[in-house]
Amino acid sequence: MTTDAPGRRQVTLRDVAQLAGVSVATASKAINGKAEVSPDTRRRVLDVAERLSFTPNALARAMLDGHTGTVGLLTHDLEGRFSLPILMGAEDAFGAGRSSVLLCDSRGDAIREQHHLSTLLGRRVDGLIVVGSQTDARPPLGSDLPVPVVYTYAPSTDPADASVVPDNVTAGRIAVEHLLATGRRRIAHVSGDLTYAAATDRAAGADAALAEHGVERVGPVRYGSWSEAWGRSCVAALLEQDVDAVVCGSDQIARGVLDALHDRGVRVPDDVAVIGFDNWEPMIAGCRPALTSIDMNFQMMGRRAAERLFASLEDRDPGGVETVTPRVIVRESTGG
Amino acid sequence: MTTDAPGRRQVTLRDVAQLAGVSVATASKAINGKAEVSPDTRRRVLDVAERLSFTPNALARAMLDGHTGTVGLLTHDLEGRFSLPILMGAEDAFGAGRSSVLLCDSRGDAIREQHHLSTLLGRRVDGLIVVGSQTDARPPLGSDLPVPVVYTYAPSTDPADASVVPDNVTAGRIAVEHLLATGRRRIAHVSGDLTYAAATDRAAGADAALAEHGVERVGPVRYGSWSEAWGRSCVAALLEQDVDAVVCGSDQIARGVLDALHDRGVRVPDDVAVIGFDNWEPMIAGCRPALTSIDMNFQMMGRRAAERLFASLEDRDPGGVETVTPRVIVRESTGG
DNA sequence: AAACGTCCCGAAACGGTTTTCGGGACGCTA
DNA sequence: TAGCGTCCCGAAAACCGTTTCGGGACGTTT
Structure with missing residues (x-):
């Protein structure tokens, strides 16, 4: 075989349409559940799509509706044990909402943070979550960012920014x-x-x-x-x-x-x-x-941060600092 | 102000060109260091780009050269302490090579893994790194993937796949x-x-x-x-x-x-x-x-996995299992 | 005056999807 | 059989910002 190992081209809607014997337009409508497709045409298309394991190109979609379905997650110390559960909670919430997470670790370095910020903006993330390394407030990322930002663990020094912190x-x-x-x-x-x-x-x-x-x-x-x-x-x-x-x-x-x-x-x-x-x-x-x-409840913090970021995308977040309430886990050392 | 908080549109090359009084083509060439631009035009463009904090749209670029500069990182247990340093090492290597990491955690669930796989492919990642949760071999992601994959921590059961494991x-x-x-x-x-x-x-x-x-x-x-x-x-x-x-x-x-x-x-x-x-x-x-x-040397494992993925992208990786050599850190408990 | 550089611009291409709109096929009615 | 409506489908535009290609304007040299 001359095609090198992972040489297979990604399968596109055109491939599906062709194999199903319909136009790209019809294939699109069949897959997206639009009304104007006859039941058996729809079935035929869906069968082919399944067989080719077709996955719609998210980038092409992003071109149309203007947002990428990706969010940036800027963390300050991956090795720290606090950012991890936060990250998990956020990943959970985003996964459910069909967004993907672009992860960047700044190693506590402001220069690196700024650099990551611009690459994330270059990738047109829909929003950003910033995970601090201490609970002390930190300066905001920038004054005039084109996307909403939620600060977590460490709040922004600007009380109008959206922050989610432990109580x-x-x-x-x-x-x-x-x-x-x-x-x-x-x-x-x-x-x-x-x-x-x-x-x-x-x-x-x-x-x-x-x-x-x-x-x-x-x-x-x-x-x-x-x-x-x-x-x-x-x-x-x-x-x-x-x-x-x-x-x-x-x-x-x-x-x-x-x-x-x-x-x-x-x-x-x-x-x-x-x-x-x-x-x-x-x-x-x-x-x-x-x-x-x-x-x-760090994981809950991550989830709340993700939820507030979603809300911000729809202009439904009022901003401000939100605290996540802790809970006691009783074990033997306090008698029981 | 009537413009809502993050309302500012992303700055495009057109904005830069317009403000600098040149065409988009010239602005592009000025920024990318092409030769056919006069020194002071270049300076003017660069100044404006700086002032507007212009970041080129990575997605638009991806359209042209065919790869997105993103890689998927599929992990099985984020909370496990092994995946973390691997992830850091990989993030390091990718960051240096101008790739970004799309993070997905499958929580050890094969269904979720498959789902994440298709969203990652839908986002047209250039390649994938799979981080296992045990060192035991695992079945490969799929037989006919359109992008290269490197398995780390847990090798693939197929010895021809690229794997990086601890020794x-x-x-x-x-x-x-x-x-x-x-x-x-x-x-x-x-x-x-x-x-x-x-x-x-x-x-x-x-x-x-x-x-x-x-x-x-x-x-x-x-x-x-x-x-x-x-x-x-x-x-x-x-x-x-x-x-x-x-x-x-x-x-x-x-x-x-x-x-x-x-x-x-x-x-x-x-x-x-x-x-x-x-x-x-x-x-x-x-x-x-x-x-x-x-x-x-988990961090080294992550870095090697990233490097091999890069190599795979250029068809320079022979595949097969690579081991990372551990080292002893001597402290008091063994005398000294 | 012709030949040649230098510098810049307009326009096309890139990519896959979604959407709009027009029209063909078909059945029903007058 | 003509007219009409319904149902389904396809062609083509739009989407987006960047890069590249071909060519044009202008000044300088031979």
């Missing part, structure tokens, strides 16, 4: 309320990097919940890093203050705390309850006992 | 050779699910290396699950056999082993060395002591 304040609140509801009163807080809004927001929510119930936090909020090591290193100080519960700024910190408690023979949850944030499966899986954690 | 046999070999080189002789092996080729391949490589050095494995290869719990549960039996090193089928298993050894007061690496596979940062980060691990 870290409520997350902190929920964590504390869960601990209070299970009878804890001496609650300490070990968190991550003070410069992250996620850390301070969660702390603010936690403190608010404590205040509402007339309970005082045990010790300061211990900011440090998002690591197990930091969690471990705090335990000695915590135990001196007779705590019966620890709010941990992330699952990793929580795991460190659990480890150190275990080493000292402190029983969890009998003596001390521990709760984390993010509900990160691989981290949770290894914890002893299984870790109660606040799930930020 | 788990060599990985097992490297792990054992590292342990032998650091003076260990009583080496045990705790692995994951027996039904995964990754588990058996690594074991085969490890055994081969042991045999070559005339050393006998201590006990059987203990297949179980890819979890910390499984690692922990094996430790008692291992210690009865006076081991001085444990090859663990994954970082998670290794972490379980480390934990249990720690609980029993066994010193690592002084009494027992531990080595894992995958070099998975978040898992490694929390280990005490820091875990030596075999890095499978």
Whole structure:
């Protein structure tokens, strides 16, 4: 055979029409369910289309109705574990709505982001989703873009832009309320990097919940890093203050705390309850006992971002920041 | 303002030409660096293009030269931690080569995969990369596709197809050779699910290396699950056999082993060395002591897959399975 | 004055689909 | 049999922005 391996040409509507013995016009109408085609002609065309596994050329369609059915997804750190579920949620929502996702990772580099932006615009995406790497607000992509943009995880600094973000304040609140509801009163807080809004927001929510119930936090909020090591290193100080519960700024910190408690023979949850944030499966899986954690519903964030982008395409989105509510996943570490 | 937010039309070459006072043809040539344009005309055009932030319409270009500059990336489990680095590597390679990535996740569902396949073909991708979820071979996408396909992580069952896979046999070999080189002789092996080729391949490589050095494995290869719990549960039996090193089928298993050894007061690496596979940062980060691990070079796999796809586009790829060589990342757990 | 460069423009081509519109075939009625 | 309406189908235009091709205008050299 002289035709090289993947040499087969893409099958077009013309091929289908020819084989079915009708014109391209009729084939088009048959496939798109237009009325003016006789039942058996339609069947004949559809049979041939099926047999040739005909797929209409999306680009040709795009030429006609003016939009491509593709959206750009600009992420800042693919390796970060937060963008992934967001991406999945978005991909889900788009897949259902017949849009495809053009993925670009800027590696946290603004230059690269700008470059990706222009290639995406060059490909005439219908819209853009920008996934941040921290929850802190970020400058908008540009002032006068020809397509709608939805920012997620990190909101745009312009409050008029459409943003979908996790509700870290409520997350902190929920964590504390869960601990209070299970009878804890001496609650300490070990968190991550003070410069992250996620850390301070969660702390603010936690403190608010404590205040509402007339309970005082045990010790300061211990900011440090998002690591197990930091969690471990705090335990000695915590135990001196007779705590019966620890709010941990992330699952990793929580795991460190659990480890150190275990080493000292402190029983969890009998003596001390521990709760984390993010509900990160691989981290949770290894914890002893299984870790109660606040799930930020990242996948839902991705879906909402996609939905709002759809809405924007039809001018139905009012803009503004939308928060996604977290939920507590109760496991053994808070007793039950 | 009456123009709604993202209402601005995309800037076309015609706009640039008009504002620069030249014809579309001249504007095109000026921008593309063709010779037949006077220097100051070129400058004028380029200035205007810059000012309007003109981006050439990639779709219109695709019409002319027949390929779209997009490739489809079909993945089977986005949440799995293996596809991510592969995806990053591929995205990197493509970004450099001016191609864009259309991402689809089939969630391990063959129906969905087929559906995504047709939408990707409908968008006239130039080629496809298929990322598997296990290293076991998988049936090819289809027999007569109009574009080249590269399979990665999981090879195609058809050996003539282009596949890029991790070399788990060599990985097992490297792990054992590292342990032998650091003076260990009583080496045990705790692995994951027996039904995964990754588990058996690594074991085969490890055994081969042991045999070559005339050393006998201590006990059987203990297949179980890819979890910390499984690692922990094996430790008692291992210690009865006076081991001085444990090859663990994954970082998670290794972490379980480390934990249990720690609980029993066994010193690592002084009494027992531990080595894992995958070099998975978040898992490694929390280990005490820091875990030596075999890095499978997933990112390189992604890059190679992209490169081979490029080659296929130009009929320069011979097909067949290519393996990517892993490397050992030495940390404290194997002494040093 | 002829020959030649230089620089630019108009127009065609590219691509597959959708849509519009005209008309043929056929049956029914007067 | 002429007239009319219905049903179905095909030819051709439109869609879009870019690139390329052929040729024309103008100035310079021989």
